[in-house]
Amino acid sequence: MSGLTTLATSLSALIGRSVVAADGRRLGYVRELLVDPSVTGNCVAYLALAAPATVTAHMLPVVSILDVVPSSKEPLLLRSGAGSSELNLPERVVFLEKDLLDQQIIDVHGHKVVRVNDVDLVWEASHGQADLWSLRIAEVEVGIRGAVRRLLKGLPRSTVETIAHRFQARVIPWEFVDLIDRDPSRRVRLKVEQDRLSHMHPSDIADILEELGPAERDAVFTSLNEELAAEALEEVDPKLQKALIESMDSERAAGIVEEMDPGAAADLLSELSDERSEAILGEMDPEERQEVEDLLEFPGDWAAGRMTTDFVQVSATADVATAIEALRAFEGDTENVTEIYLVDEQNRLKGIVALANILLASSHTPLANVADSRLVSCALDASGKQVAELFDKYNLRSLPVLEEDHQIAGVIHAEHVIALLRAER
CATH class of the missing domain: 1.25.60.10 (MgtE N-terminal domain-like)
Structure with missing residues (x-):
């Protein structure tokens, strides 16, 4: 007989569940679920048991379990001859409740930080070997559904699931969760892959x-x-x-x-x-x-203290083709380049050309022919308020900052002004 028997459960449903030996002796209750990354990172390897009469915790291999009746009120039944041993932790063990519940992880797809409320688990056994169960970790609950499960813990499982499923599931598949031991106090985090971050x-x-x-x-x-x-x-x-x-x-x-x-x-x-x-x-x-x-060297409240020296400038006598070559050679942040600055031999500002005008002109067109006839600039020591007023008055995309001899020292972009205004709120 082939096939797979599966039963859904959760971390909150297993914590506190009784465990009995084959002869009916109660061994204790489930206190923790342990994952051993050196063996497998997607299955629970052991259950940590606690007994009311002792402070010593015991470790029970998941394969020792014979019966996993879905009801949270029924105990987990062990195979004949199976039992627990005194807790002897593997080197890199991860505790699902202690190390994961209530921890912050990153939802890469949602671009936000979320809190772990529960963990969805699946009991699995192959037909013909029904006494050899594994406990696979399916996904992490980060929404209200998981929180409701924990809040209603102790009620009949059917009641809990009926109420919990009224809320939309918000889960992160377990394959996106990375088990790490870089920081003993935070062993579990979301796997943030570089291609997703990029x-x-x-x-x-x-x-x-x-x-x-x-x-x-x-x-x-x-x-x-x-x-x-x-x-x-x-x-x-x-x-x-x-x-x-x-x-x-x-x-x-x-x-x-x-x-x-x-x-x-x-x-x-x-x-x-x-x-x-x-x-x-x-x-x-x-x-x-x-x-x-x-x-x-410039005070932070001066325009010079807020400008960038990454901008594109060419000779005032250059043509569109030269401007395009300068853009291709530019090594700064191209997202902020909205204009090209025309300067004379002494680096004094003579004109400003919007990129749109460059794109619409033929390659041999002199830049002076498509330059803005109006020049708006500010001095090195202009205040943040003065800079903001210029951007507002003239609807600027960028503002050149000039030295006393009209040489261009740098450029202030609109995003710099927005950051300034946000900081002053």
Whole structure:
């Protein structure tokens, strides 16, 4: 006879359930479910039993169970000759209740942090070997349904399931949960695969980092590559930026800071102690370090303290083809490039060309012919309020920041102004 017998259950339904030997002796009740990742990460290997008359916990292999009557009121019956032994934990054992319930994990698909309320389990046995049961972990409950199960624990299972199933299931398949022992206090987290993270917007990652506790947050942030970590870091609250950078060594921090917008990098380093800032700068490549150090010389409330030195400029006598080549060679954040700046031989600003005008013109068209006839700029020492007023008045996408001789020192993008206004709320 072939086939598979399956019975659905849950962690909340098994905790507290009685266990009896084949001769009818009550051995105790289920206190924990143990997973041994060295054997299999998707099945419960042992049940930890506790008896009212003793403080010593005992460990029972799941294969010792003969009968798994679905009713939570009925005890689990052991095979003849099977019994429990004094608890002797495997090296990397994971406790499902202690290490997983109420812990925060990341829902990669939902781009948010969720809390584990229950774990769905499945008893499985092949026909012909009905006395050899396995207990497979199916999914993690992160919605109200799991919370209701735990709240109504102790009532008849049928009653609990009837009420619980009135609520929509919110689950994460167990294959997305990673068992780790990097941090003994947080052995279970969601497996965040790099290909999924690479498709998430940095703002979504930032939201997740802000919701996680310190241990989980550091584990997730250190798993990001430097480019993605830099993009996410620019989106989080300045206090959290500081905490994340201070939690890592200077070499790793320098690699991330190098990938950041120079203005954002300067803002971050200005919040650190001089000693820590110098240590990170010392690990950076000379060119990126010089850009950031130049920006650190300006007060944070000046326009110069909020600008970026990553922008595209070409000669005022250049044509559209030259502008396109400059765009292709640009190594900064292309998402922020909305305009190209025209300068003379002394690097003085002479014109601004919107990308749309470049795309619509022929390659030999002089850029001066498609440049905006009106130039809006600000001085190095312009205040945040003055900058915001200029963006609002002229509906700007970006604002060049000029030195006294009208040389272009940097550019402020609309996102910098939005961040400024949010910080002042």
